Every structure is written in structure tokens, then in C-alpha cells.
Amino acid sequence: MSLGLTPEQLDLADAVGQFAGRHAPIATTRATFDALAAGQLPQWWDALVSNGFHAVHLPEELGGQGGRLIDAACVLESAGKTLLPGPLLPTVAAGAVALLADPTPAAESLIRDLAAGTAAAIVLPDDADFHARRDGQRWLITGGSKVTAGAPAARVILVGARANGGEIVWLPVDAQQPTATVESVAGTDLVADVGTLRLTDYAADESAVLTGIDPDRAACIVVGLVASTTAGIVQWCVDAVTAHLRTREQFGKIIGTFQALQHSAAMLLVNSELATAAAWDAVRAADESLDQHRLAAAGAATIAVSPIPDLVLDALTMLGAIGFTWEHDVHLYWRRAISLAGSIGPANRWARRLGELTCTQTRDMSVNLGDAESEFRSWVAETLDAAAQLRNDTPAPHGDYADQASGPQRTLIADAGLMAPHWPAPWGVDAGPLKQLIIDEEFAKRPGLVRPSLNIAEWILPSVLAAAPKELQESLIPPTQRGDIHWCQLFSEPGAGSDLASLATRATKVDGGWRINGHKIWTSLAQYADLGALLARTDPEASKHRGIGYFILDMRSPGIEIQPIKTATGQAHFNEVFFNDVFVPDEMLLGGPTDGWTLAIATMAEERSAISGYVKFDRAVALRRVASEPGPERADAQRALGELDAYTNAIRALGVRETIRLLDGQASGPASSIAKVAMNVLLRRTFAATLQLTGQVAMVDDDDAAVVEPYLHLPAELIGGGTREIQLNIIAQMILGLPRK
Known part of the structure; x- marks a missing residue:
């Protein structure tokens, strides 16, 4: 973009x-x-x-x-x-x-x-x-x-x-x-x-x-304009590399089919999009307070200017030896990127400045909506004010997670259609991007009111909406929204993780329903779930994408065996689930017997509009503490924190840009795919920097230190929903249009 x-x-x-x-x-x-x-x-x-x-x-x-x-x-x-x-x-x-x-x-x-x-x-x-x-x-x-x-x-x-x-x-x-x-x-x-x-x-x-x-404002202006230029440079690199990979042949093959080059090109696109988002944010911040402008400009310097020479070098190496010749244009872009990066001063200075700022401030990524939909906003405000007077009294079965507790407060919010406002009435309020943003803002105004979460059901209920009869919707959706029904997703298998089309669990037609036999793995919270969304092969003779059914399964059914998987944390969030002649009635099959793949794709692709931004939680709590307190590591921690917060804010700016596009009636872009990979990179960088700077604190498994415990949970976030490599394949082939093998 x-x-x-x-x-x-x-x-x-x-x-x-x-x-x-x-x-x-x-x-x-x-x-x-x-x-x-x-x-x-x-x-x-x-x-x-x-x-x-x-x-x-x-x-x-x-x-x-x-x-x-x-x-x-x-x-x-x-x-x-x-x-x-x-x-x-x-x-x-x-x-x-x-x-x-x-x-x-x-x-x-x-x-x-x-x-x-x-x-x-x-x-x-x-x-x-x-x-x-x-x-x-x-x-x-x-x-x-x-x-x-x-x-x-x-x-x-x-x-x-x-x-x-x-x-x-x-x-x-x-x-x-x-x-x-x-x-x-x-x-x-x-x-x-x-x-x-x-x-x-x-x-x-x-x-x-x-x-x-103001000299600070002037410096911020200049950085934003330099970043705009360097964003254009790296965009050219993406185009040049993609064109080269689509046409260059080696070993009798188009080199764009080589996975290593696909992943490198996809990462170049990810970094280009983040640089563009950061540059855009620095320019738009010129109309905001000086403190906000400082945050945005330092972020642009760190993400959209200083790293660009290395990104052009990545492009040059993907072009091969020809890219290093005087005749190829890439070296002219490389030299220009080096000069522009040098023009704003040392990169560490900008990163350290940002880290110092973000110890006490955050970048405001809100979108000014003026008085749009004022009546709707008033209704949302009244509803949330009423909810704030109530309390939830039943914790979630899998732990004390405030956003998944149930009780009078959650029920009021759910019955008002504010659990999933983008869904159709009566389950939601048919909220488009503008109304979703208003709801987000009103929740944000009430930090004491925890916004309830559908958790895993957020990815399952859209398939229920799409394919279940009205009676089944009425029996499943309201109690799920109120927190009375808990779900798990039975997709992955030992031999079919990200490649769901290769699953082997069988569903055999019997009188009145189906018999399920097979084995699922990495199923989150199966031991607590009331219902599960199950993919099973209904027609072994059909092509692997077509012979799949989508079932709603009662997790208390005879023949289900759940074996918790203890992870490195010592806890068991995941499970293996075995099915031995488990009966599922016909009415719990969504759509037709071979509609499962289509529904599964819709489930995995279900994304709310990019309203709240892609970064919801501060993962640098421990590092921020080191950067805020006097000590020998403070300067290094501020620099590392600045680099991480620049990356974080670029991801958030990507979400704001997508929101603005949606508000303007434009179709969704590739922002969600870009953000998934960027979040993976951010998480790795965050915990690497934290471990490097907290020293002996990492020797103690102390939840309060926010160092080891969240780090040990990291693989679940890096692998869940598709690994970084799978996401890079998607970007390379679906967005850049590089050829498949």
C-alpha cells in the first residue's frame, strides 16, 4: 500500500x-x-x-x-x-x-x-x-x-x-x-x-x-518527510524483487517457487508496509500535540528510515549478483537510502528517545469521528453505563479471566448485541466499521468495565450463523454470548496441523447421524468445553478439500477421551482428543456433508474490522520497568524499548489505516496478514530483549516479574493460528502473486 x-x-x-x-x-x-x-x-x-x-x-x-x-x-x-x-x-x-x-x-x-x-x-x-x-x-x-x-x-x-x-x-x-x-x-x-x-x-x-x-516540531516534520521518501524506496524494492522472482529461472525452475525466496520477499513486503504505516503516522501527527508528534516521529525514524538501507540490501541479494552491478538501478536506491538514514542522525539516539518517552506516554491511535452516529453513541454509552453498575459472579471454568467471566454484567452486554456488534441482529447490532469504532471508543472510556470476550467461540459462531438453522442458532448463540456455553475447536491433527485438508478423522453416516472416529491434537481448553467445532472426513473418495464435514459436537458424548498436554509452562492448556464411535446427530452437521472446508476457511478467515488495532496487550512490561528505573541497564533498556515500541506503533498504525479505508467504504486489504507476521516478529524481539536486559531475574519463575512465565507461553502464540512460515507462504503467493511449486 x-x-x-x-x-x-x-x-x-x-x-x-x-x-x-x-x-x-x-x-x-x-x-x-x-x-x-x-x-x-x-x-x-x-x-x-x-x-x-x-x-x-x-x-x-x-x-x-x-x-x-x-x-x-x-x-x-x-x-x-x-x-x-x-x-x-x-x-x-x-x-x-x-x-x-x-x-x-x-x-x-x-x-x-x-x-x-x-x-x-x-x-x-x-x-x-x-x-x-x-x-x-x-x-x-x-x-x-x-x-x-x-x-x-x-x-x-x-x-x-x-x-x-x-x-x-x-x-x-x-x-x-x-x-x-x-x-x-x-x-x-x-x-x-x-x-x-x-x-x-x-x-x-x-x-x-x-x-x-518550535525546534522539536520542526525536527519531527523533517523526519516524517524523510520517512515518506524512504517508504517509497522500499516499495520500489518490493516491486523489483517480485518482478524478478516471477521471471528469473534457475535449475529449470522459476526462482519465485523457492520457499526461501518467497519468505524473504514476503518479509520485505511486511517491513515495507510497516515503514509506510510509520511514515504516515509521523506525517499525520503534525496536527496533534507535540508529545504525540515526538512519539510518532521517533517511531518513523526507527522503523521507516534507519532500517531501510538494510532492507534495500535484502532486495539486492534477492536479485542476485546482477543487483550488485553498476548497471542495475538497485544500488542507486541503496545509496540514497544510506544517505537519507544518515541525514536524521544516529539510529540509537531515536530509539532511546522513543523508549524514554514511552515509559510514561503512549501513542494515541484514535480516529476522530466527530459527532457521527450521535444517537447510536448515546445508546451505547447508556448501555455500558448500566453494565458498569453490575458485576459478574461466575468465573470462567479455566481460570480467573475477567473478560470471560459470566453474570449480570456480561448478560446485559450480550443481550444488547454488543458482544459481537458486527453480527446481524439479534446476535449483534449489524455494526459496520463506523459503529464498531464508536463501540470500541465507548468501552475505552470506561477502563473499569472489562469488555467480555467470546474467546474460541469468536471463530466458530460465524459458521453457525452462516450454516445452522434458526432453531440451532437460538439454542447456541445466546448462551455462548452470556458465558454459559464454552467451546473448543477440533481442527488440527497429528498429521494435519496447518494443512487441514489432509485431516484423517472419519465421519461415517449412520441412522440419524454420524459416527466419528479419529484423533485431534493441540485443542485449547477441550477439558473445559461444553461443545466443540469438529472437522471430519465424510467422503474418503472425494478430493481432500471436498470430502469434509463441519460438526457441532457435545464434548460430554460417550466415546470422547481427552488427554491434557502439559507444556513447558507446567500447565495443560492444550489437549489430545480421541474419538471412538462418537455419535453426532444429523442436526449438528452444519451445511451439507462436504461443506466443511468452505466453512472452516470462513472460520479461520473471520476477522473483525481493524478497529482496535492489532496490538492489544503490552508485552514489554518487564522491559519498561527496567527502562523507567535508575540503573546500569537503563540506557540500553530505553533503546531496546524504543525499537519495540516503534515496531508496535507501526503495527497499530497499520490497523488505523485499515480502519480508515473501511470507514471510506473500501474493501479490506492485506493488513491482517501483514499484522500476523509482524506480531510474531514483535513477540520474539520483545522477549529476546527482555531476557537480555533483566539478567538474574530470568533465573526465577516468578509470575510477578513478568519475564519467564510469559516467555514460556510464547510458543502457543507463535504457532497458534498458523506459524510464521505458513503466513509468509500466504503473503508470498496470495498477495505478491509468486508462483506455487
């Missing part, structure tokens, strides 16, 4: 791509490396200015296009994807920071110049040692900058200089003045110029100073 979510944003990005194709094909750009490095504007710069691509975010009354920062981000994303050369990024960034200034004549004059096509650059206070001192009614600036993108091409450079007392003086510097010296340096990026700026008593009247620019 691209940064843009609206048709207008997608059209804008496409227009930039078409412009690049006409005016700046990479073959032509290669002939201009020396001129670009020297700061010469591309020959097509005036044409780009005529199209207004450099000024989409600047106000119309000052010569711009009247768009928003996200529109500029879409332009830069497309420029990154097409390797559009020249100083577009620093010019856009200078304009975006200038918009933070108070609307003085000096600020408006700068913005008009930028809108008219003046190439620009920006030097943030931390990227230079500029010092400003007063001299009557003017300022004198002296000092030098670090290496700065776009400095040789710039006619105006927006500089943040420090004055006595810590004040930041923002000044548009005329790069052609004799007291300003710009020196080009040999840049890593071959399609853009870099250089240094030296000022020696550069004089500026008081009236030329821009006021009102």
Missing part, C-alpha cells in the same frame, strides 16, 4: 510517477550525476514547479496548492519510488517548517519564494553550531553546519541558530551572500546534492527572523 488513503492522494502520487517517467527516467538521470552533485537544478525543475508538486502543502493565497502535509508526503513517496533526482525533499521540508512560523511578512515572503520554485534546504539547530548574537536592530550569525541535503542547489537555506539563553533564531539565509559559503561534498546519494554551509557574521534585520517555530 501507499501512504495515500484517498483517491485524490493516490492520483497525486500517480501523477508524480508519470512526471518522473516522462522527464526523469533513471537512464537519463545517470548522465547527470556530476551536475546534480554540484547543485545544478535538473532541466525539468521549472516543469515540476509548473505542476505544483513542490508546493502542494503550501497555502493557495501564498502561491501553493492549498493541500496538507500528507499530500506533500505522497509526492515525496512517489519521488522516492521513482528515484526522482534533485532537491525536492529539502525544498518541501523547508516549506513545511516555514509553515510553523507566525504569519509575519518574513514568513509569508519565504513561503511565496518557495511556492514560486526557489530551491531550498534546511539546517535544524542540532545539525549545526550556528550562534546568533544581537547587533543593534539586527542579528549576526556565525558557525557551520553538518553535511546538509540540498545545500549546494539551494538559493535559500532555513537555519536555526542558537542565541545566548538558549533561544533559537530562525532565519532564511540567502546562499549567494558573500558571508555565506556553501561547499559541495562527494555524496553517497548520487541523485541529490549534499554540502555544508558556513556563515561568518551573516547579518539579518530583526524583521527577517521567523518566529513561532
Whole structure:
């Protein structure tokens, strides 16, 4: 996916791509490396200015296009994807920071110049040692900058200089003045110029100073725009690798059929989607509080900028030796990614900054709905207020899980249709994405009210809704929602885990029903379940996908033997279940005798809209504690926590983007598949970092320490619902379209 979510944003990005194709094909750009490095504007710069691509975010009354920062981000994303050369990024960034200034004549004059096509650059206070001192009614600036993108091409450079007392003086510097010296340096990026700026008593009247620019906000703006560009770079890598894997042959086979390459390409897509989501979040946060903007920008720096060179290197290696040649374009993207990652400073600094912030703050991923569906919101609020006055009095049979307890509170919520609001009435309230989001928000406003969970039944009851007669629905759904019936899912077998179509459990037709014989494994909570959803082979002669039935099984039926499986935790959450001539009546077969595969696929694919985000629980509790308290490991813990929270927030941003798409009436995208793999990666990284930094605490199996006990539960989360490798197969073949064997 691209940064843009609206048709207008997608059209804008496409227009930039078409412009690049006409005016700046990479073959032509290669002939201009020396001129670009020297700061010469591309020959097509005036044409780009005529199209207004450099000024989409600047106000119309000052010569711009009247768009928003996200529109500029879409332009830069497309420029990154097409390797559009020249100083577009620093010019856009200078304009975006200038918009933070108070609307003085000096600020408006700068913005008009930028809108008219003046190439620009920006030097943030931390990227230079500029010092400003007063001299009557003017300022004198002296000092030098670090290496700065776009400095040789710039006619105006927006500089943040420090004055006595810590004040930041923002000044548009005329790069052609004799007291300003710009020196080009040999840049890593071959399609853009870099250089240094030296000022020696550069004089500026008081009236030329821009006021009102917060330096932290300015830095966040710049990072978001850099991240937008690098997101485009890694998107190009996904396209290039996928095209290569679809056509390149080795050993008589298309290499895209090799599973190792499929998994590498799928992970490249996962990381590309997370980078795009993080960049988008940093740009949208420009309209939020500074604290929120800091969180989002640090996350983008950590996920969407700093790792991109390594992701391009992954792409290069998948392209093989040809990717390492001068003739292949991938090295130009690689060099550009290296330069852009270096432009924002050390990666560890951003990660540590984010970890320090997230010890006390969280990124707000809510979507502003305004007063939409106000009557529905009022009804939900009244219902939940009434529920908050009640208490549940019956714990779940498998443990003290507040979200699975039953009693008056849960019954009220269930009977109101708020257990599964996206289901049709009377079991739900037919809630589309907007109403689901409202319900989520109202629950979130009442942290003392635990939202009840259907647990395993959440994946089973949709099949009951789809295929069971009304009488069976009425007997199964209400008591399940109220917590009176508990379920298990009897799908996996010793020889058929993720490959459910290979299952061997047999269902033989007998008078009035079916006889079940076979063996299931890894069945969660079977020892506590009242009912089970069972897949069994009804027609051994049919193809393996077609001869399967979907049965509702009474777990107290004669012939069922349950043997708990004790795991590394010492507990038995899973079970083996044996069936010996277990009778299931005809009315407990959902659909026809061979409809089971279709129903099973629907069950496994059942996803609520991406409303609450994909990350529901904080898995870094122990690490967050180390990062919050003084001690020798604090700095390392803050860095590790920042890296994890950046990844976490990118997954959450992915969910928010999917929610916005759904609210706009668009079809579901690949976000859920991407998020499943990303969650797997996040869990592994979280516990690896936790164990590395908590030391001897990991020697004690103490639940309160939140270190070993949750780590020992990790395999259940990594394997359940399909391993990472299975999910990567799905992404590679179903999303990237790589060939099967």
C-alpha cells in the first residue's frame, strides 16, 4: 500500500510517477550525476514547479496548492519510488517548517519564494553550531553546519541558530551572500546534492527572523518527510524483487517457487508496509500535540528510515549478483537510502528517545469521528453505563479471566448485541466499521468495565450463523454470548496441523447421524468445553478439500477421551482428543456433508474490522520497568524499548489505516496478514530483549516479574493460528502473486 488513503492522494502520487517517467527516467538521470552533485537544478525543475508538486502543502493565497502535509508526503513517496533526482525533499521540508512560523511578512515572503520554485534546504539547530548574537536592530550569525541535503542547489537555506539563553533564531539565509559559503561534498546519494554551509557574521534585520517555530516540531516534520521518501524506496524494492522472482529461472525452475525466496520477499513486503504505516503516522501527527508528534516521529525514524538501507540490501541479494552491478538501478536506491538514514542522525539516539518517552506516554491511535452516529453513541454509552453498575459472579471454568467471566454484567452486554456488534441482529447490532469504532471508543472510556470476550467461540459462531438453522442458532448463540456455553475447536491433527485438508478423522453416516472416529491434537481448553467445532472426513473418495464435514459436537458424548498436554509452562492448556464411535446427530452437521472446508476457511478467515488495532496487550512490561528505573541497564533498556515500541506503533498504525479505508467504504486489504507476521516478529524481539536486559531475574519463575512465565507461553502464540512460515507462504503467493511449486 501507499501512504495515500484517498483517491485524490493516490492520483497525486500517480501523477508524480508519470512526471518522473516522462522527464526523469533513471537512464537519463545517470548522465547527470556530476551536475546534480554540484547543485545544478535538473532541466525539468521549472516543469515540476509548473505542476505544483513542490508546493502542494503550501497555502493557495501564498502561491501553493492549498493541500496538507500528507499530500506533500505522497509526492515525496512517489519521488522516492521513482528515484526522482534533485532537491525536492529539502525544498518541501523547508516549506513545511516555514509553515510553523507566525504569519509575519518574513514568513509569508519565504513561503511565496518557495511556492514560486526557489530551491531550498534546511539546517535544524542540532545539525549545526550556528550562534546568533544581537547587533543593534539586527542579528549576526556565525558557525557551520553538518553535511546538509540540498545545500549546494539551494538559493535559500532555513537555519536555526542558537542565541545566548538558549533561544533559537530562525532565519532564511540567502546562499549567494558573500558571508555565506556553501561547499559541495562527494555524496553517497548520487541523485541529490549534499554540502555544508558556513556563515561568518551573516547579518539579518530583526524583521527577517521567523518566529513561532518550535525546534522539536520542526525536527519531527523533517523526519516524517524523510520517512515518506524512504517508504517509497522500499516499495520500489518490493516491486523489483517480485518482478524478478516471477521471471528469473534457475535449475529449470522459476526462482519465485523457492520457499526461501518467497519468505524473504514476503518479509520485505511486511517491513515495507510497516515503514509506510510509520511514515504516515509521523506525517499525520503534525496536527496533534507535540508529545504525540515526538512519539510518532521517533517511531518513523526507527522503523521507516534507519532500517531501510538494510532492507534495500535484502532486495539486492534477492536479485542476485546482477543487483550488485553498476548497471542495475538497485544500488542507486541503496545509496540514497544510506544517505537519507544518515541525514536524521544516529539510529540509537531515536530509539532511546522513543523508549524514554514511552515509559510514561503512549501513542494515541484514535480516529476522530466527530459527532457521527450521535444517537447510536448515546445508546451505547447508556448501555455500558448500566453494565458498569453490575458485576459478574461466575468465573470462567479455566481460570480467573475477567473478560470471560459470566453474570449480570456480561448478560446485559450480550443481550444488547454488543458482544459481537458486527453480527446481524439479534446476535449483534449489524455494526459496520463506523459503529464498531464508536463501540470500541465507548468501552475505552470506561477502563473499569472489562469488555467480555467470546474467546474460541469468536471463530466458530460465524459458521453457525452462516450454516445452522434458526432453531440451532437460538439454542447456541445466546448462551455462548452470556458465558454459559464454552467451546473448543477440533481442527488440527497429528498429521494435519496447518494443512487441514489432509485431516484423517472419519465421519461415517449412520441412522440419524454420524459416527466419528479419529484423533485431534493441540485443542485449547477441550477439558473445559461444553461443545466443540469438529472437522471430519465424510467422503474418503472425494478430493481432500471436498470430502469434509463441519460438526457441532457435545464434548460430554460417550466415546470422547481427552488427554491434557502439559507444556513447558507446567500447565495443560492444550489437549489430545480421541474419538471412538462418537455419535453426532444429523442436526449438528452444519451445511451439507462436504461443506466443511468452505466453512472452516470462513472460520479461520473471520476477522473483525481493524478497529482496535492489532496490538492489544503490552508485552514489554518487564522491559519498561527496567527502562523507567535508575540503573546500569537503563540506557540500553530505553533503546531496546524504543525499537519495540516503534515496531508496535507501526503495527497499530497499520490497523488505523485499515480502519480508515473501511470507514471510506473500501474493501479490506492485506493488513491482517501483514499484522500476523509482524506480531510474531514483535513477540520474539520483545522477549529476546527482555531476557537480555533483566539478567538474574530470568533465573526465577516468578509470575510477578513478568519475564519467564510469559516467555514460556510464547510458543502457543507463535504457532497458534498458523506459524510464521505458513503466513509468509500466504503473503508470498496470495498477495505478491509468486508462483506455487
